[in-house]
Amino acid sequence: MPPTNNPTLRQRRLGAELRKLRERTGLTTTGAAHLLGVNQARISMIETGRTPVSADRIRTMGRAYDCSDEQLVDVLAAMTGRRTRGWWEEYRDHVPVALVDLAELEHHATALRVALLFHIPALLQTADHARALLKAVVPPMRQYEIEHRLTHRMKRQGILHRENPPPYTAVIHEAALRMGFGGPAIARAQLKHLIDMSELPHVTIRVIPFGADDFPTTGQSFDYVEGALRQLDTVQLDSHHGACEFLDAEAQLDKYREVLDRMESCSLGTTESRDFIHDL
CATH class of the missing domain: 1.10.260.40 (lambda repressor-like DNA-binding domains)
Structure with a gap:
């Protein structure tokens, strides 16, 4: 070959x-x-x-x-052979390569866990909310760049609606829920969308409210992507310069698994979280 x-x-x-x-x-x-x-x-x-x-x-x-x-x-x-010709390949020349790799990684995941302090998880965003976020990027993106990023993000969400979707757990801080990107109407629709998504059997949304004690964080959002075996898991970190960083060393995986476990232990239960979002 x-x-x-x-x-x-x-x-x-x-x-x-x-x-x-x-x-x-x-x-x-x-x-x-x-x-x-x-x-x-x-x-x-x-x-x-x-x-x-x-x-x-x-x-x-x-x-x-x-x-x-x-x-x-x-x-x-x-895992052998040539690259999978998934839908993400059509975006290879239009969005950062790391986002293409992330979509492929999610496609093959056996489970997904995410933790966010200031943003709604990408797989749970409405199109209006996502567009508002993309318009706020510094430096500003051109309109066609925004649309490429937006359609790529919306297609990524298909993983939660396919046959036999992977279990998905999102731990979201109250700060992210109160950000209000796009104005009250868009923010309200986004919160309602979270409630709707939380009712899917494979989606778990847990909220960390203001005042929660001793939850571990550095302020950085991250995704934990589970592979077919524990040693093949991957952590994806967001960065301010727009790139994704992927970690797969055993010690790193152990650390982020523990961070997620502790964040979940500090969060509200699933029913309490849904009620909390409804009240907002």
Whole structure:
């Protein structure tokens, strides 16, 4: 298969997991290449996601690297091949690449957990609310850029309405609920939309009210995307310069899982949260 100069996040993650398996055995890329009967450059390109790799090759690598975790090898094998031609690919030239990668990541997720202090989660925003947010971006975006971002965001929301959607849990601080982007009418419609979405069986919305004690936060919003296995989870962080940062180191995943667990423990229950939003 020919190499690609722009591997997706999923392809890069596959390569990174293969690199971890190799490094645990103490093999260099040269040693791995000798075992697998390929050149060292081929191993390097596989580990950076620039060369598609077959499921059979993954299983061969698993044996060469003495990996006894058959479930992990099976999951990695399922991640092989060329990039999925999902709807997000049509936006690759119109929105930041990280947003395209995020949409693909969400598509393959087994569960989604998010925590936000000052904004409504993107997958729960109305189109009017999202447009108001995008118009407030600094520096201002051109109208066509706003529309590309908006349609991309609305299509991302399809994951919550597809057949067999992933469980979705959102922890939202009261501050985000009171922001009022777009004016009273848009803000009211947005709150009503949250109530409607919370009634879906796979959607859980929990509110942290002002005055809640001891909830852990740095003020940064983040998404926790669960993969087919715990070690394949990913954390996505928002940043003020508009890019997404993706974290997947084991220690980082453990930290953000604990942060989410503690934030949920500080939040209102689901019924109480729905009543709280209704009162607002």
